[in-house]
Amino acid sequence: MxxxxxxxxxxxxxxxxxxxxxxxxxxxxxxxxxxxxxxxxxxxxxxxxxxxxxxxxxxxxxxxxxxxxxxxxxxxxxxxxxxxxxxxxxxxxxxxxxxxxxxxxxVISSKDITKGVGVVGMPGIAAYFGFLDFCQPKEGETVMVNGCAGAVGSFVGQIAKIKGCKVVGCCGSDEKVAFAKSLGFDEVFNYKTEKSWPEAIKRCAPNGIDCFFDNVGGQLASDIINQMNTRGRIACCGFISTYNSKTPMQALCDTVQPAMVSKQLRMEGFEINEDRFKPRYPEGVKQMSQWFKEGKIKVxxxxxxxxxxxxxxxxxxxxxxxxxxxxxxxx
Amino acid sequence: MxxxxxxxxxxxxxxxxxxxxxxxxxxxxxxxxxxxxxxxxxxxxxxxxxxxxxxxxxxxxxxxxxxxxxxxxxxxxxxxxxxxxxxxxxxxxxxxxxxxxxxxxxVISSKDITKGVGVVGMPGIAAYFGFLDFCQPKEGETVMVNGCAGAVGSFVGQIAKIKGCKVVGCCGSDEKVAFAKSLGFDEVFNYKTEKSWPEAIKRCAPNGIDCFFDNVGGQLASDIINQMNTRGRIACCGFISTYNSKTPMQALCDTVQPAMVSKQLRMEGFEINEDRFKPRYPEGVKQMSQWFKEGKIKVxxxxxxxxxxxxxxxxxxxxxxxxxxxxxxxx
CATH class of the missing domain: 3.90.180.10 (Medium-chain alcohol dehydrogenases, catalytic domain)
Known part of the structure; x- marks a missing residue:
């Protein structure tokens, strides 16, 4: 063969x-x-x-x-x-x-199998466990997601809406902004066309950010972290802003420590293939497929x-x- | 009056x-x-x-x-x-x-009252709660402390020794290095005279760092975070490297997100005057004064x-x- x-x-x-x-x-x-x-x-x-x-x-x-x-x-x-x-x-x-x-x-019908790669695949369970475990969102809180039109980001935003949060996203084109808004995001900005990221964040999240799901890293992440509320939670899922740089593990941006200390923030990085998540995959897959079937999560x-x-x-x-x-x- | x-x-x-x-x-x-x-x-x-x-x-x-x-x-x-x-x-x-x-x-005799400002004061309980709550050290793990000859840093290192950890410190003069070693730190380097911080960290902590108590922030903190072991814990207590800069809340340094994700690290900032610590002050003060009286913590x-x-x-x-x-x- x-x-x-x-x-x-x-x-x-x-x-x-x-x-x-x-x-x-x-x-x-x-x-x-x-x-x-x-x-x-x-x-x-x-x-x-x-x-x-x-x-x-x-x-x-x-x-x-x-x-x-x-x-x-x-x-x-x-x-x-x-x-x-x-x-x-x-x-x-x-x-x-x-x-x-x-x-x-x-968990998913064969006609939806390409969608399944996302919603019941790695992106779906990364969004599910990463957001719920590390951001610990409460109803009424403000959630910020970058890379919000990608697979993981779009799921996180929709889970946050299911949990009763206000959801702010950012992404890199006006078409993506429109897509995220169609999913129910409350506010979305295009980071490529905004003159000032801190001002865009303040406009979209005037009461500050309680939960930040970070797919991107870099300066935009630092700007978001600087507008978090006391005892905010940050889930670090990816750092795509640096993936294509010559040294993808390094990039200069504003140091996060001042905000971490003065706002008493918690930041946690994870990879969904860790042993701690494996026994819980069935829970995540089941919930994501159910939300998908109910139309609460669009793919x-x-x-x-x-x-x-x-x-x-x-x-x-x-x-x-x-x-x-x-x-x-x-x- | x-x-x-x-x-x-x-x-x-x-x-x-x-x-x-x-x-x-x-x-x-x-x-x-x-x-x-x-x-x-x-x-x-x-x-x-x-x-x-x-x-x-x-x-x-x-x-x-x-x-x-x-x-x-x-x-x-x-x-x-x-x-x-x-x-x-x-x-x-x-x-x-x-x-x-x-x-x-x-909790402290009047002849030691100036020492009390440290050991049973804010620095003592910041070291006690910050290190134990957020770094969650286990016996045999490697602990890194920057600003290790200051009040908080010197206490953290000594608490880490009491808990059976290997302790690595860094500070800004050879006299401070000697002082930290006299307290029982296993390895200490002078960040002002080392040619390469990553190399100094690797030399002092060849098996990586499990717990990092950060008093300093900035590039040195990023370099330390890049040499942490999987599931390492970081307590953010201060960011003194930026305090005297014109914009003390900002500084450029390597972004921490790649290490946070790929090592699945947890970073938490705190201020010892938070409500969550107040009911526990007596516990911290009692333990710090006892270790001081027993000679286990030198001031x-x-x-x-x-x-x-x-x-x-x-x-x-x-x-x-x-x-x-x-x-x-x-x-």
Missing amino acids: KTKYITKTKELEGLPKASDFKIVEEDIDENLTDGEVLTEAVCISVDPFIRVHPIPPGIPVIGFQVGKVLASKNEKYLKGNLVMHLGGWKTICKVADELCWYRVDN RETVTEGFENTPKAFIGMLSGDNIGKAVVRVN | KTKYITKTKELEGLPKASDFKIVEEDIDENLTDGEVLTEAVCISVDPFIRVHPIPPGIPVIGFQVGKVLASKNEKYLKGNLVMHLGGWKTICKVADELCWYRVDN RETVTEGFENTPKAFIGMLSGDNIGKAVVRVN
Whole structure:
């Protein structure tokens, strides 16, 4: 049996280019060991974290996909099931149990499967656990979300509305502003066209910010932190403002410590693949799928067709082209 | 009855100068209302937070002092008692109940009263609650403290040793390094003479940092945060690196978000005068005084004689002249 995968041709520097990736075709041994499943990719999730993942050139780029089980030696995933797994940018995958996250055909209908990559996938549960665990929103509080038209940000804003909060978002185009407003965000600004970020924040959140879900980092995050209320909570989910810089782990911006001390803030970083969340995935997946079915969480997706176009979808997402969840439909 | 107080002559800018302060003498009405005490200053605590406190020119500079009760309409504080209170830079004070923190003559002997301003005063309980509540140190973990030769920092390091941690400090002179080592710090570096802060941190904490008690903020704090271990805890107590800058609430340094996310760190800011700590002051004061009496916490102080020299002591402390607690003996 043949499989195809996409790998980096070299370490990424700055915004990735198409030539940074290549497709490799190879034989795959269909024999499974205990716990493994053999899957065929249905759709591939294109997410910002991939940009800073240290996976080296030569092996498949990491990432989530929904795969259809072709054969199984794992009693949790039977032939024909759809599985959310971390098999990466690869068509036919042999996946060990620890890289299989959960079944999705029992929580979302097959017609919505690309949407499922977002709402019951990593972005959905990252929004669910990250926002509720670390921001601990209370009814009537003001919540700020940056990257608010992306997958995680758009879910956080909608969860915040469900919880009775006032929701302020920011994002990078007027089209994205309109999209976020259509989801129910109370106030949204375009950070690319505002003259002063502190003034835009003050205009949208005149009573200050109680909860901040940070997908972006950088100076905009510092400006938001400086307008938080006493005992505010910050969930650090990502730092996409620096992902394409030459040294993506570094960037200069205003120091956060003065606000942390004088407002007695709490800031917590998380990654949704941590062990502390794993036993709770079913709770998050169930709640997100229920809100989706009830229409309380709307999902917009930017779908790219064809496995070979995965790098293009990824580069577009990093360039801010997508609205909502960026996903590649393979089959 | 006459009292003297010291007030700012104008808003402070940069490192304060002697001419930024003046002494005012005035009459004080000795009649007390319910809850008030009349005190005579014994010693005045000179602390970094005063630099960024927004108290305006014209009224006494804010600050802690130990005052001897001359008269009382408060059953908690009787004539002759020594009270830790927030009466500021003033000789005879009429102090309302809410500005009286607690008695100190029942937890520290009168010969140690200047030391008491530190060890059972605000710095002692800030170190106690800030470190234990927010860093949650476990035996065998590595703790990093900056400003480690100051009052709060030197207490945090000693509490960390009591808790069985490896303790790494940094401070601004070789004399301070020697002092911190004499307290039991395992490794200490002089940030003013190291060529590379990241390398100095790596040399002193080759296995990474689990708990970081931050008195300083700025680039050094970012460098420390970048060498923290997964699920590390950061207590933000102060940001003295920026106190004397023209805009003390702002400074550029490396953004902390990448480390917060990828290491899943928790950072929490606090001020020891928050309501959440007040009911617990007796616990902190009792434990700190006990450790002091047992010799487990050593106190070094830099004593300045004379009320009129309070600004000089304050400016010296902000310039890094003091080792240990800066205090002014009035009577």
